[in-house]
Amino acid sequence: MSRRRAAGRSALRTVGRVLAVWAVSSGTLALLAWLLPDFRIESPQGGSLTQIAVTAAVGAGAFGVLSALVWPLIVRALLLVPALVLGALVFFLNGSVLLVAFRVTPGGPGGVAPATAVVIAAVMSAASSATSTALAVRDDAAYGRRLARLAGRRAQHAGELPPPDGPGTVFLQLDGVGHDVLRDALTGSPPTMPTLAGWLGATHRLTAWRTDWSSQTGASQLAILHGSNHDVPAFRWYEKDTGQFMVCNRPSSAAELERRAVARTGSPGLLADDGASRGNLFSGGAEQSALVMSVAVRAGTFSRSRTGYFAYFSDPANAVRTAWSFTAEVCREIVQSTASRLRGDRPRIKRGGLYPMLRAFATVVERDVAVAAVVGDMLAGRRVVYADLVAYDEVAHHSGPHSRDARKVLARLDRSVRLVADAARHAPRPYRIVLLSDHGQSGGETFEGAYGTTLRDLVREGCELAGGAPARGRRRAARRRGGAEARAAARSALRRPERGRRAEEQEREGPPSEPIVLASGNLGLVAFPDIEGRATLEEVERRCPRLLPTLTSHPGVGFVLVRGERGPLVLGPDGGTHELASGLVTGPDPLAPFGPGAVDAVLRADAFRHTADLMINSTVHPLTGAVHAFEEQAGSHGGLGGPQSRPFLLAPVELPLRDEPLVGAEALHTLFREWLAPARRVASCPAPAVPAPSTPPAAAAAPPVAVTPAARESSTTG
Template identity: 65%
Template sequence: MRVITVWAVSTLTMLVLAGLLPDFQLKADDGDSITRVALTAVWGAGAFGLLVALVWPLAVRALLLVPALVLGLLVFFLNGSLLLVALSLIPDGRGEAEPETAVVVAAVMSAVASATSAALAVRDDDAYRRRLSRLAHRRGRQGGDDGRHGLPGTLFLQLDGVGHDVLLQAVADGLMPTVASWLDGAEPTHRLTPWRTDWSSQTGASQLGILHGSNHDIPAFRWYEKESGEVVVSSRPASAALMQRRAVARTGDGGLLTLDGASRGNLFSGGADQLALVLSIAARRGRSNRSRAGYFAYFSDPANAVRTALSFVAEVVREIVQSTRARLRGDSPRVKRGGLYPFIRAFATVVQRDIVVAAVLGDMLAGRTAVYADLVAYDEVAHHSGPHSTDALKVLERLDRSLELVAKVAEHAPRAYRIVLLSDHGQSPGETFQSAYGLTLANLVRAGCGLPVPRHAARTTSASEARDAVRTALHRPVPDDEEEPEHPEPGSDPVVLASGNLGLISFPDTPGRATREQLDRRHPALLTTLANHPGIGFLLVRSEEHGALVLGAGGAEHRLDDSGDGGPAGDARPLAVFGAGAADAVRRTSGFPHVADIMVNSWHDPDTGRVHAFEEQIGSHGGLGGEQGRPFLLSPYTLSPPVAGGQELVGAEQVHHVLRRWLRECQGPQVPVVAAGAPAENPRPETEAEGSFPVSGGAVQDKSA
């Protein structure tokens, strides 16, 4: 009945368009009766629908070889071509349309058919459930049951950039009813646990640690490596592949998802077999590259293509309206949101979300053991609108509807699923460093070095996972005027990079890590200029005499390495406002081989949580200070608690241990045990004391226990 209804609506749509468009007709030149025209429309609509069902999947698979932007344009060309073929199949040649008119007619018919089909499916809930059950049963037979379908699977859904406090705010405001039902429903099913990030509070470091068990030597989102003269950027495919190789070599393990896993929309694969929109393999070419498989899985249904295209346009309009309102209201702080940003936002909040969610649904219906998926929508909007803004919170409302759909489909999967919701970091609000003080960090460094400073400061570099994912999808390199060069020119000028409110300063012509003494001899005013600037919280340098050293305003110094009596020495004021664990996080980063000569953390107001980003972002993350370092972990009561009572979950590597423990609880000893950070040449087994968190009385199987 649903097919017949959609066919009837498509026929009526074709008749209306034939009456409105002069270049589109459904009758012979000498005229036809109304009945004859109606039969022609019935024939044409049926032929068009049949061609779309048969030809579209094959065409989309072939078109995956072209960049995503070209694919988007070809969608309309393909639809128009199929309509022309359908009209040619009408007896006696009664169907006729100009090519450009055929594109319009096909687009309108697809949109109407999609809307009609979706409306019928929503109203007919029983039919929707039967369809999912049949699909789950069929996919289970195709994949084969190796005995694991009797065990529960685990789904890890990452809400990129959503801090612990932001999640609670959205739940309290009624924007996330699905999450609220898990936490505060009649029978709560999940527990909420905050955790603390490493100093580098950004997706590259956090997700690498979570998926691969090690984020050693990831000092920031981007950093300069002197031995190669290259800038490594977490969101570049080649850099992501390098980071993943180093993590695998250090742990001696493929990752969290090596057992029948799927990785969707992530920077890294996690060792999964099934990959879609994974950045670390996007630079590969050949049959082994399946990073764009998600495009086919989603766009093989033309209704999805039309629905996503319409939602994409609506999101672009929404962003233009919201940014215009913010400008007219005089909102502060504010950053520019013009240019390509509305389209980048639409990609993150519509295209990436739709493809990743569709891939996750397919994974559950196929009964995969472990799935890890990243949804970047909130993070992208919060960078430009602020983490607590209405714009960003509304994105969470739409993401909650996706969570509801995932939970609903999980009921029809061939195995039970434990749904774990987590974030990789939060975001801290605040005016940008350049807006607050009228110059960039790079220009402040040049002034401290006695180098000429441009009269007009250039636009500060800014980047995000969504922006670089768009460039990767388009097969476009990073423009030199929007990003630091991959190979900076050798010379005496310092290389200054930004990662949210964390800055990195390197001197390419100084071998190894420059010490404080070397810097003072070469640039006597530099460290004093930086440490005493009101927009800077502290500096990390290496001293020949005292080792790792934190410098603050007014000559404050804090030695991170042990003093003679076994305790820290010096003035601890520079780190005091950044909370517990700040010294440990900075000390750990100081031991990385590729830490910058000078690491700069911006000012932080502990009362408001505000920071100053060194990029053009009013919601930022990457360093210490505020909500950026406090993400969340939302886990079912059927899994053991993340930590024992009173303990704190610290660092992405420890989160990896927790997730791997949960996989063992679901799948048994076939999940390998690996200690985070263990070198490949000397892998050591994980024990409760060093790699996991003990739970009194054994693992909790349900809430009542």
Template identity: 65%
Template sequence: MRGGRWRRIARQIGRSVAVWAVSTVTMLVLAGILPDFQLQSPDGDSATDIAVTAALGAGAFGVLSAVFWPLLVRLLLLVPALVLGLLVFVLNGVLLSVALRLVPSGDSEAAPETAVIVAAVMSAVASATGAALAVRDDDAYRRRLYRLADRRRRTLPPGPSSPGTVFVQLDGVGHDVLLAAVDKGLMPTVARWLGGPRASHRLTRWHTDWSSQTGASQLGILHGSNFDVPAFRWYEKAGREVMVCNRPTSAAELQRRAVDRTGDPGLLAADGASRGNLFSGGADEQALVLSIATRRRSRENRSRAGYFAYFSDPANAVRTALSFVAEVGREIGQSTRARARKVRPRVGRGGLYPLIRAFATVVERDVVVAAVMGDMLAGRTAVYADLVAYDEVAHHSGPRSGDAEKVLARLDRSLALIENVAEHAPRPYRIVVLSDHGQSPGETFRSRYGLGLGDLARAGCGLPVPRRARRTHSGAEARAAVRAALRRPVEEGAGQHRPPRRSEPIVLASGNLGLVSFPDVPHRMTKEEIDARHPALLTTLANHPGVGFLLVRSERNGGVVLGAYGAEIPLDRLDEDPGPLEVFGPHAADAVRRTHSFPNTADIMVNSAYDPADGEVLAFEEQIGSHGGLGGAQSEPFLLSPLAFSPAAGDGEELVGAEGVHRVLRRWLRESDGPQVPLTTAPEERAA
């Protein structure tokens, strides 16, 4: 035992000496490269004196960083996080300038801007060296966690003995994608939780609502209601505005509506923290939460937890910045290879996308994971965090692409980090991993047919469309259908029928779900009204090979599903005759009926075609991995829960809908014997 302790001490000393030596060499190299950075007097010093000066400067910089940097960050916690990220580099440069002045020779100096560069490079090199030396040393990593935990315990009262719960959402990871990644060895942490006689977790498949996207799913999971969220974006006739789930004003309004409907602040109201989410879940502690982005900053809504844990090490900001640049390069390289190999399907990945991808896969991940670590070391009762990296990459590279698989491997390492932190938290923690939806592959509607859904809808209305769309087979068929419906001749060059400007539709897309609304009509139009104004529109859409089915309101039947060849199935008959819904699975009918009950359902709801043989859909957006409607893996996310919790669903039962997941998570919080969290009453029961 004592021999092992001395070996650990020797390894620690060896790592420290190695990092010091590498930092010294880095300082010497930078002094030779940068004209405004010198380590010798104007008269010149010997090589030995310069080396000693560099060693003393590197040592002083390391000591100052270790001692004073955490204090500086504590003083700057009131500074917004993004500003603090920039100040990291400036303050790092200040510490280097002070370190150089402490060197006995007094000959070392650096211009202010040069000091910032030198400090950033030295921090990055020192961090990389330390990580490389300690990557296989679990004892070193555990000791660092112990120090973080001890620091927390000295400033906080003892934590409760009841378990806390951490919910980690892997955005967009489908149930089957997770299993495939485990089978390939990409996610060893998840494999260990699931595999063998020592398995600690169980895996449950659940089924989304028709709107299989983060806005609807996460609102239902965190707040117990996603009523009247028909898609990711939709037009509301009452307010005459387009709602978009990831727009701060829309997210805040959706959260307010959910709270009003349930009468409950959310899943995280009892000592909870919300990290990287669209909605707060009622948590007091929030970081990167969209629904509070429009509020004026105050002590109540400023996010602090996690930022100290992240920025207290100045190398973190440097490492994240370098990882950001590396990720941009990785995306450019991967997209270039895809173009060179003529990979199909493929979408454009230029413009700002490499930067957006790097933010999602590096910056958001680092800050959110650091915040979760801080929450656990603080002993919070419930934490919900969303990691969006996979979803962003899969949209553009494909759900099962090599690019997306590499992201899954990095996310698994984040789960391992959270698991390790849990061992040193002031209370036991149970880790639940879940997804909000999956993704279905397939080429885009536009790439297959040469025109978008908006072009097709306009052509079906007899409105002008771009010349390229008119020349496509679909565009020509739509124009012919309009002329036939209006009993007009079909000669080439005949003038197009142009209805009044007021009847032009608003066409929006959410993955493979399309929404057509007529803004000049204050109510949801019926099939009969649409046919009267645009006789060819519904048949044009329903008979298109890229469309699976339509949902419209009917004066005679209340609501109907329309399909090709004149199929028209009333909603109350879908169980006995699913018609075009049959291919979409047993839960499709209930999902469609539920969406039909929403006040803000569009005049025409359009779901793309779905091929069950290969699981492919046709996105109405420029995405080759999409979600938002029905069809395939997008509707089948997962719930990975500790065996200590009761099963998510009973034997032979299936977990359906985000609101159902909310009730399960509520039950698990009660089972943890923490603060009693009341089960949200179902809206129907409250109305009764």
């Protein structure tokens, strides 16, 4: 009997919400008819207020029914349309649905201009969505359904998935957030990230880990998800045996790197057992993947890789909300870059052109879609989910890792994590939320800004090659690579992942004897394409006698790795050398400023087949950890030096950590596999409590408390 009463009350609440939303939509439609000069509604009997209200109610009802029944089918049919174009089409299609609704409404306005219909539909969608959300605040079941709709999914149906056999695990990668940056964001007064500050010491513990020499997303995430980043020497490199340039965030390169890792390990990946990969470079072997770069080029799977966009835009209100946030973020970037220029901030790089839109894509569209997909995966009961949130990394590249702009992005990421934690309370299984980063970022003046020359020009000088216009043109191409992560994701979303000529290919336009110079943050690579295999020290000296002295004597170069007769050799300033095979050091040790793990990291990379002929690492400031990026970046990563090699891991306290330090991304893969092993599935804890935004820092560290209804409605749009 009690169940019947509960079901009856739930049905009454549902009917009440539907009627309330209908009333608000009708009122909104009537208000728009009063405000917009070219839009009027009237009934067949005349223009009394009662009759106009009835017409507005019928029109709003028709629009609501058509949106509920027809809209998901329209969006699914448009999956082959580029994702960003789909986001824009949402408004026009929604307006078309409204025009159809007016046509079937007796006495409804039949002559509404299409542009006016788009505006009316957007406002009505936003009003009805806000009303539905507000009415569901105190209803846990309704809130769960709202979260499911946010992700374009329904809650798990009986028989749709096997019953949960233990806790699930959600890995949220906060791209580019270093350990020290996160620690400061959690321990400040007040904390920049209050949600995570409430977890620290109560439900989670924070630890640092050390990256490989290539401290960038491609190497780290490939190892985390697939267990191996062997032969990934940098973010971009040239392979002599194929004559191809590999770029980690290029779809074809990502697919090839994933194939190589799977062949090397014999395992499909960390997410192969009922997992989901969202917004990553690699799939991790997950059957469910969305916005994944390595999947984008597989035959017949492009639309599946973009289902995250369908899941998000199938609710028209999401398009309205994201469009407003996108516009606000573009304006925010323009204001912040102008303020930075007026303050005279250093380092400072150019932030004009398309960058404001690329930043908005990374910090709003990618974030919202990825978070919605994660929420949907949790409500569907997926066993393991891995998602990459790139917002901080994108902004820190251009504004600096410790800038005001980057700190504000951290605060908005904290609200995204809050939404995921709230969703865990409505999932069919308990979830352990693990946060981590793939690398940090090191600030510092760019190499060109500090010394007035680029690495490419310095190499050409050492090889006694003329610079001239071609070098300047290539320098402009290098500057355009700013925002590489967001740019690649946007191209993929537009179904233009690799169209057009890239800057790397332009390097092969010169004679075969000219060296190819590439950059990955503060790591530079030099390859001689006409020398078969790895060039030795002696071959380089015969080819360009002045090159190595020019590099090692430059104040911005920390060390150079080259293959000598007795094995790998590291050359540094003041005649310092370090023979890696024997450990023999002559003069000042070039690797000493880079910490105790530098020798092992460089020695490991030397064994890679596609390590460049010369690997050049910039200097690092002994006190600040600042480096000099060989690219146009105020905050960089990719080599050794400073916080870039020190990312974080924030994990639930019940998940065991090893006594020894975590060195290399492959160590994280091994650790995560242990956490996901069947023997560990029985270990679980309640979802972390989310303190309300007004909670003072002292109370944030208190034991978990119930989440208030207001806290549940936190938005990912920031």
